[in-house]
Amino acid sequence: MAREEAMVFVMYGFTCLTALAWLTGLTADVSVLPKPEKLLSRPLRREQEVNQQLNTSALNTALAFEPYRDLATNTAAEQQQHNILFSPLGLASALALLSRVSVSESRSQALEALGLAANATEQSVEATLSALADLQHSLTLHEGGGVQRAESRAGTGAGIGATPGVEIEVEEDTGNQTDVDDGAEGRNKTEGEVHPGGQLRVWSSLHTDGKPSVDYNSFMFRPRHTSAFNTSFDTLMKDLEASDKLELTNYVYFKGSQPFERRHTVPRSFQLNATTSVEVAMMFGDDSSEVMMLYDTNCSATVVRLAHSQRLASLLLLPKAELQPLEDCLSDGRMSFWRSNLKPGRAEIRFPKFQIRKSYSLESLLRNSGVSSVFSHSADFSGISQKTLKLAKAPHEVMLEVEETKYEDGGRPDITLDFSVPPRITFNRPFILIIYDDHTGLVLLMGRIIDPTDV
Incomplete structure (x- = not known):
């Protein structure tokens, strides 16, 4: 029974x-x-x-x-x-x-x-x-x-x-x-x-x-x-x-x-490989807010952390050149290293x-x-x-x-003027993303984006 x-x-x-x-x-x-x-x-x-x-x-x-x-x-x-x-x-x-x-x-x-x-x-x-x-x-x-x-x-x-x-x-x-x-x-x-x-x-x-x-x-x-x-x-x-x-x-x-902000999203080119590109809707974030990021010389990749909420976040991994060396670098230990060594900085972000x-x-x-x-x-x-x-x-x-x-289209709060040229991180070529729970470090979704238009 x-x-x-x-x-x-x-x-x-x-x-x-x-x-x-x-x-x-x-x-x-x-x-x-x-x-x-x-x-x-x-x-x-x-x-x-x-x-x-x-x-x-x-x-x-x-x-x-x-x-x-x-x-x-x-x-x-x-x-x-x-x-x-x-x-x-x-x-x-x-x-x-x-x-x-x-x-x-x-x-x-x-x-x-x-x-x-x-x-x-x-x-x-x-x-x-x-x-x-x-x-x-x-x-x-x-x-x-x-x-x-x-x-x-x-x-x-x-x-x-x-x-x-x-x-x-x-x-x-x-x-x-x-x-x-x-x-x-x-x-x-x-x-x-x-x-x-x-x-x-x-x-x-x-x-x-x-x-x-x-x-x-x-x-x-x-x-x-x-x-x-x-x-x-x-x-x-x-x-x-x-x-x-x-x-x-x-x-x-x-x-x-x-x-x-949606008003800043415009069509841009995304390079699939050395000879082929597609047009995507590219979002834009200026350098008015700090972003957690680092450059990993061992993996030859820029790592950017963007928060979705109080506990969910993404690690966006942009290789300097080819994607495969970065893929060979992926591990739980490397992810822990990235999370521990991210530093606040200002940069323009373009993301599809x-x-x-x-x-x-x-x-x-x-x-x-x-x-x-x-x-x-x-x-x-x-x-x-x-x-x-x-x-x-x-x-x-x-x-x-x-x-x-x-966001509503409207004015931003006043910010301190900085006339230096901010670094720009543009995800206009294949990259890897890891969506995770920031409290536990558990990976929720993982993938690579070769072609953002390939539904």
Whole structure:
């Protein structure tokens, strides 16, 4: 009976946030299951406790820098000059979910990729998964700018048109059951409609193959207060009985508003390589505010830090020449060095405005992180069913939007006059970006931008 109740928890359509928060209460002894309303309303643990339980360095190495290096070096030759974008936070949420439904080697590999030793106690496992759930909850709940209105970017050189949208706000799980606007996804999505204001959204769900709980477009326009338990249990159990194939969907969306004024954005040339360039909408920031930056001689790259909010920031890495030497330099240790040695200074910043969406399989992203069993025929999902199940699909899809902060056109505060020529940092050639949580150092999204117009 306890196992059947555990199956209910896993197989219901849920956001990863709710899944992790709910499932955190499960232990090896599932005879006593926590009440979901208590877990959903439980207070977040203090940040110091979260940081102590997460091995951020191990997470960044296994889920950020190793997958990036694999994508940059082992892809087909014709793909090596394309954009890369994936989410280590999304990978962590998917692995946490897999660790809840798998056993033996499949579970051990998932936990090791999350920074847990092979001989970790169940208490340590629960503490780490709970800390990860709390961190994701904090990031998705508190990061966001409310509802914003979409504006057409057609004709700006960014290579994208208007972003469709419906009125929704930053995702927030309160445990309260509210009505869902069933017609939201069916509305006409045209220019001028409101655009999602939440900066960070993460979704992971497990379901039978061919019956996705939500596709990526629905995930993006998902209402704020959607019940996590609105799928029929009988239907899900029937689906599981009729199929031996599972699918794990893992979606991430991030909207990063940069501290630039829209009125200063103009079309500029972006050099793809020695012979080819494209026109992009280039944002501009003058030297009236200090910027954290440095030049790394070992990596031959300029590093600029731009803040998205009180805790989310980007490291923008602009190589002096070719991109590959900088890619060879990437590591968690190097990122720590950059964060520790950034210095305030004044510089003009020119940075492209773009929207990029990429999709990979979790198997390909995690191949060098030791996670293989769960994707093989030997996968053990007896945590949810005694039936032999196979993970048939595991897509990882990420979208990143970068645009100006919505400043009103108006005069700036008085500043001290400086008649020296300020340095200018122009991201008009391929570069790397790392979006991270400044409190923990955990990488949330990572990628390289070869062509900002390649949606």
